[in-house]
Amino acid sequence: MSRDRSVHCHDCDAVCCRLTVVLSAEDVVPSAYVVHRGDLDLMAHGEDGWCLALDRERMCCSIYAQRPAACRRFSMGGPYCLAERAAYAAGTRRIPITLIG
Ligand code: SF4
Numbered sequence: 094m095s096r097d098r099s100v101h102c103h104d105c106d107a108v109c110c111r112l113t114v115v116l117s118a119e120d121v122v123p124s125a126y127v128v129h130r131g132d133l134d135l136m137a138h139g140e141d142g143w144c145l146a147l148d149r150e151r152m153c154c155s156i157y158a159q160r161p162a163a164c165r166r167f168s169m170g171g172p173y174c175l176a177e178r179a180a181y182a183a184g185t186r187r188i189p190i191t192l193i194g
């Protein structure tokens with residue numbers, strides 16, 4: 094998969110942490126960060142739109158070692174990352190996108 098090596102998470106508002114993350118059976122995430130929707134377990138979001146597990150001061154994952162499989166697979170500088178960054182910068186992200194665990 095192609096990757097833009099000029100893109101780094103430390104220059105980003107953690108926009109991928111605004112996406113819906115569906116947890117898989119293998120994920121072990123603190124229950125305080127999980128919500129149940131129908132048959133799905135999802136990462137909970139705050140009113141600001143970001144995942145509850147995001148450290149708001151450092152804008153990085155506070156459960157990095159335990160982050161869900163879907164988050165582990167998200168590729169910095171990959172097509173999905175670039176698309177989310179562009180949509181966020183343009184203020185055009187309207188349709189929730191789901192990361193499947
Ligand atoms: S993976 Fe991409 S969208 Fe997510 S924090 Fe890093 S640069 Fe930003």
Ligand code: SF4
Nearest residue numbers: 110144146147154164
């Ligand atoms: S679990 Fe961590 S990496 Fe995944 S969306 Fe939440 S803050 Fe981001």
